[in-house]
Amino acid sequence: MALLLLVPLGHNGYIEIVFRNILMYAAMAYGWNLIGGYTGYVSFGQVAFFGIGAYCSAVLSAHNIDNLFADVALACVVTALFAVVVGLPVLRLKGHYFAIATLGIGLALSDIVANLDVLGASSGLAVHHVDEPHFYVYYYAMWLVALGSMLGTYFIARSKLGFAFVAIRENEEAAAVLGISATRYKVIAWAISGMMAGSAGAVFAPANGFLDPSIAFSADSNIFPIVMGILGGVGTVAGPFIGALILAGANELLQKYFIKIHTLFFGAMIVLVVLLLSRGLVWLFGLKGGARTWLKSLTAYKA
Amino acid sequence: MHLVLQDLANGILAGGILAVVALGFSLVWGIMNIINLAHGAFVMLGAYLTYQLFASFHVDPFLSLPISFVVLFTAGYLLQRYLINWVVRAPILTTFLLTFGLSLLFVNIALIVWTGDQRGVTTAYAGANFTLAGVTIPWVKLYTLLAALVITGVMHLWLTRSKTGRAIRATSMDIGAAQLSGVRVAHIYSIVYGLGAGLAGVAGTLISMSYAINPNMGEPFLIKAFVVCVLGGLGSVQGALVGGLVYGIVEAFATQIDLYIGTQHISGSGLQDAIALAVLLIVLIVRPTGIMGKATA
Amino acid sequence: MTAQTASASGVALRIQNVGMRFGGLWALSDVTFDVERGSVLGLIGPNGSGKTTLMNVISGVYRPTTGAVRFASRRIADVPTHEVCQLGIARTFQIVKPFASLTVRENVAVGAMYGRYGAKRSTRASFERAQELLEIVGLARVADRAASDLTIPDRKRLEVAKALALDPDVLLLDEVMAGLNATEVDEALELLRDVNRRGVTLIVVEHLMKAIVSISTTIVVLAEGKKIAQGAPADVLASPQVIEAYLGSRWVKRQEQLKIIEAERADAARVQPPDAHA
Numbered sequence: 118m119a120l121l122l123l124v125p126l127g128h129n130g131y132i133e134i135v136f137r138n139i140l141m142y143a144a145m146a147y148g149w150n151l152i153g154g155y156t157g158y159v160s161f162g163q164v165a166f167f168g169i170g171a172y173c174s175a176v177l178s179a180h181n182i183d184n185l186f187a188d189v190a191l192a193c194v195v196t197a198l199f200a201v202v203v204g205l206p207v208l209r210l211k212g213h214y215f216a217i218a219t220l221g222i223g224l225a226l227s228d229i230v231a232n233l234d235v236l237g238a239s240s241g242l243a244v245h246h247v248d249e250p251h252f253y254v255y256y257y258a259m260w261l262v263a264l265g266s267m268l269g270t271y272f273i274a275r276s277k278l279g280f281a282f283v284a285i286r287e288n289e290e291a292a293a294v295l296g297i298s299a300t301r302y303k304v305i306a307w308a309i310s311g312m313m314a315g316s317a318g319a320v321f322a323p324a325n326g327f328l329d330p331s332i333a334f335s336a337d338s339n340i341f342p343i344v345m346g347i348l349g350g351v352g353t354v355a356g357p358f359i360g361a362l363i364l365a366g367a368n369e370l371l372q373k374y375f376i377k378i379h380t381l382f383f384g385a386m387i388v389l390v391v392l393l394l395s396r397g398l399v400w401l402f403g404l405k406g407g408a409r410t411w412l413k414s415l416t417a418y419k420a
Numbered sequence: 421m422h423l424v425l426q427d428l429a430n431g432i433l434a435g436g437i438l439a440v441v442a443l444g445f446s447l448v449w450g451i452m453n454i455i456n457l458a459h460g461a462f463v464m465l466g467a468y469l470t471y472q473l474f475a476s477f478h479v480d481p482f483l484s485l486p487i488s489f490v491v492l493f494t495a496g497y498l499l500q501r502y503l504i505n506w507v508v509r510a511p512i513l514t515t516f517l518l519t520f521g522l523s524l525l526f527v528n529i530a531l532i533v534w535t536g537d538q539r540g541v542t543t544a545y546a547g548a549n550f551t552l553a554g555v556t557i558p559w560v561k562l563y564t565l566l567a568a569l570v571i572t573g574v575m576h577l578w579l580t581r582s583k584t585g586r587a588i589r590a591t592s593m594d595i596g597a598a599q600l601s602g603v604r605v606a607h608i609y610s611i612v613y614g615l616g617a618g619l620a621g622v623a624g625t626l627i628s629m630s631y632a633i634n635p636n637m638g639e640p641f642l643i644k645a646f647v648v649c650v651l652g653g654l655g656s657v658q659g660a661l662v663g664g665l666v667y668g669i670v671e672a673f674a675t676q677i678d679l680y681i682g683t684q685h686i687s688g689s690g691l692q693d694a695i696a697l698a699v700l701l702i703v704l705i706v707r708p709t710g711i712m713g714k715a716t717a
Numbered sequence: 718m719t720a721q722t723a724s725a726s727g728v729a730l731r732i733q734n735v736g737m738r739f740g741g742l743w744a745l746s747d748v749t750f751d752v753e754r755g756s757v758l759g760l761i762g763p764n765g766s767g768k769t770t771l772m773n774v775i776s777g778v779y780r781p782t783t784g785a786v787r788f789a790s791r792r793i794a795d796v797p798t799h800e801v802c803q804l805g806i807a808r809t810f811q812i813v814k815p816f817a818s819l820t821v822r823e824n825v826a827v828g829a830m831y832g833r834y835g836a837k838r839s840t841r842a843s844f845e846r847a848q849e850l851l852e853i854v855g856l857a858r859v860a861d862r863a864a865s866d867l868t869i870p871d872r873k874r875l876e877v878a879k880a881l882a883l884d885p886d887v888l889l890l891d892e893v894m895a896g897l898n899a900t901e902v903d904e905a906l907e908l909l910r911d912v913n914r915r916g917v918t919l920i921v922v923e924h925l926m927k928a929i930v931s932i933s934t935t936i937v938v939l940a941e942g943k944k945i946a947q948g949a950p951a952d953v954l955a956s957p958q959v960i961e962a963y964l965g966s967r968w969v970k971r972q973e974q975l976k977i978i979e980a981e982r983a984d985a986a987r988v989q990p991p992d993a994h995a
Contacts, residue, residue, distance in 0.1 A: 153513070159512060159513045159516070161516075206701060206705055207701070209705070210704055212512055213455050213512055214704055216455065216512065216516060217455065217643070217646045217700070218697070218701060218704070220643070221643060221693065221696060221697035221700060222697065224643065224693035224696075224697070225691075225693050225694035225696075225697040225698075227693070228690060228691045228692065228693045228694045229691065229694055231690060232685075232686060232687065232690045232691060233684065234683065234684055234685075235684070340520060343513075343517065344517060347513070347517065351513075377532070378528065378532065380524060380527075380528045381524075381525060381528035381529065381532070383524060384521045384522070384523070384524030384525035384528060385521070385525060386521075387517055387518070387520065387521030387524065388503075388518060388521040388522060388525070390517075391507065391514055391517045391518040391521060392503070392506055392507065392518070395507065395510065395514050415506065416506070417510075418506070418507045418508060418509040418510035418514070419505060419507075419508065419509070420505055420508045420509060420605050420606050420609055
């Protein structure tokens with residue numbers, strides 16, 4: 118992670134954007150990991166938080182407030198509020214129902230923003246940003262967001278909060294008997310996970326300079342972090358970062374060399390990750406028994 | 421008054437197609453406990469298949485119905501047998517992502533083969549319509565509704581009367597007992613997934629007759645199929661039919677919303693996904709077992 | 718000792734005219750008794766007499782159809798599940814529910830973190846408390862194993878340790894000795910006596926008559942959802958009503974078993990069609 122601080126020193130704009138995207142996806146993957154991995158609520162709506170964060174920056178910029186700290190702070194407040202208001206009904210749902218409802222949230226928000234003139238509707242709006250030579254500002258801001266998400270996950274995993282999340286994942290009724298209010302802690306997990314994705318969005322908007330619903334609520338930003346979380350290892354501290362590094366890196370390469378069909382490759386990559394590495398690299402590295410255990414794990418869920 | 425009747429008619433006409441889309445989705449979900457995110461892509465492939473047959477060989481779209489079914493059934497059967505079956509019992513996240521990946525693959529293949537341009541199946545009878553009590557009804561849409569009703573009827577009979585149909589229902593109720601009675605679960609699962617794809621293909625053919633075709637056309641149908649299943653209850657033919665018609669009507673009225681708040685224009689037609697989510701949340705919270713009251717998994 | 722004369726400070730829990738209906742069936746009807754602070758109350762009765770239902774009502778899982786359970790003048794039914802333990806009531810489950818992916822120590826620590834005094838405990842203090850409890854229940858040797866690896870007797874111990882981690886005044890134990898061998902039962906009894914000596918009131922549901930007689934100060938007998946006897950163990954077991962309830966039920970059970978065996982034989986003789994289960 119610290120090594121990534123050196124990237125802007127190369128003064129290569131393209132490389133800087135590639136790594137900034139890796140950091141952005143890492144922060145979102147950490148966010149997803151908290152609700153989907155630790156708390157066991159498989160959310161397909163993290164892009165909603167990302168989009169909200171991005172539009173927070175856009176709105177501030179429209180009022181001539183161009184300050185990344187203000188952007189991130191506003192994004193955190195708004196995403197947390199959104200998580201509480203939407204979470205109270207949605208987090209009552211379980212399994213498939215929760216997954217689809219969250220998927221619907223992202224799509225619905227995209228619809229709504231596309232119809233709101235104040236937010237530029239479907240044609241989008243420009244977001245002020247600093248001049249080209251100072252782009253490293255966004256890079257370091259994204260680095261901080263990713264680092265914050267990672268450290269946040271690290272400390273939460275070891276705290277009382279983290280144990281409440283895992284207890285809810287393992288058995289909500291048993292957790293309640295031990296004094297854990299499932300509703301409260303699910304909403305907290307979702308709000309924190311939303312703040313991570315929202316902060317990434319808040320930095321992304323000015324760095325990108327332009328925002329419309331298809332950028333802010335894109336399917337890529339929705340699914341990438343989940344696949345990264347899985348590739349790295351669900352419910353682990355290192356997993357999302359490892360997953361983001363590999364997948365976002367691979368995606369950039371595919372985009373560079375196979376501009377037209379890179380999404381096709383990405384689809385194939387998802388299929389392969391799910392079939393071959395659904396327990397994640399962190400699990401694979403710590404595996405006892407080598408290839409045989411891995412091969413055996415492949416047929417574990419066969420009918 | 422006749423505006424209300426017109427909306428109602430539009431809703432029922434659209435609802436019949438939704439019922440066919442949802443039926444395949446519902447079978448796969450109810451019997452295999454898989455949310456098939458590739459379902460929308462199958463709808464899209466059915467539509468393109470119909471388009472290609474029409475454009476290249478002048479095959480009437482109604483004649484394409486059985487072709488779409490057979491082609492997509494086969495594709496679905498093979499996909500399940502040799503790919504999805506490996507993780508069919510895994511936690512939902514796994515099958516969710518796998519079918520999402522497949523969907524991404526199909527959509528992008530379609531983009532390469534047919535490009536992103538809008539296509540249409542314009543038959544000689546496409547523009548014809550008739551008026552009944554002030555309500556305008558296109559003949560094509562009426563025929564597709566009738567076809568949808570026939571298809572759901574046939575599916576219902578097949579599931580309740582045929583040997584395979586009964587084996588499928590037995591599997592959905594108790595896998596262990598079904599296996600003991602000699603049901604080959606992997607084969608049954610493949611048939612069910614094939615049916616899901618086949619029905620999606622048929623729905624795609626029906627859709628191609630009245631709507632524009634593009635590689636991303638399946639996505640809104642996927643979300644709607646889910647909502648229809650929740651509305652009607654899972655894994656039943658009647659549920660898909662009732663849910664489809666109810667949702668078609670709700671959507672027909674909701675998309676008519678057209679109002680101004682200050683200078684902000686709010687139009688229901690641009691908010692289809694938001695409407696779907698709202699219906700979904702209301703049903704899940706008020707009546708989690710669906711309007712038909714069937715048990716959900 | 719009667720409910721009427723007991724002073725308020727001596728009563729831990731009041732069960733007042735509790736009735737519980739499931740559909741058309743009254744699983745409990747008009748059950749009334751008090752639980753003395755510091756006592757061990759044994760709850761016995763034939764299968765289906767309503768013991769587990771009563772445990773669920775006391776611990777707030779079910780809301781009684783009639784009557785109420787009062788703890789320190791609060792109606793348990795009005796308290797959400799996750800706050801029942803804050804009052805000082807904890808329970809174990811007949812079907813044990815460990816958090817499978819957590820270690821044994823972590824399982825107990827979660828209780829210490831969110832139980833009655835959890836708000837005042839740091840993470841570290843919770844783990845220390847968990848370690849103490851694991852030593853008390855005899856699980857210190859497997860503290861770092863995954864809870865899913867435990868044997869059945871150890872899972873029962875873990876269940877008790879998790880409940881104790883909530884620092885309860887009243888502990889409800891639902892068949893914690895089922896499936897244990899004679900030595901393990903003795904160990905479990907010793908553990909429960911030890912817990913009781915620390916001032917925790919126990920309500921024990923158990924099938925093993927010997928165990929329950931040896932540990933209880935008072936026994937309440939349920940039959941068909943009604944309380945048919947209450948008193949000191951020796952007196953209760955000598956009561957003709959109790960003997961009849963037990964013998965009667967055993968006789969009925971035997972008859973039922975015979976019927977099942979006959980039906981199975983008849984079934985086996987028949988060839989089943991493939992969709993017989995549909």
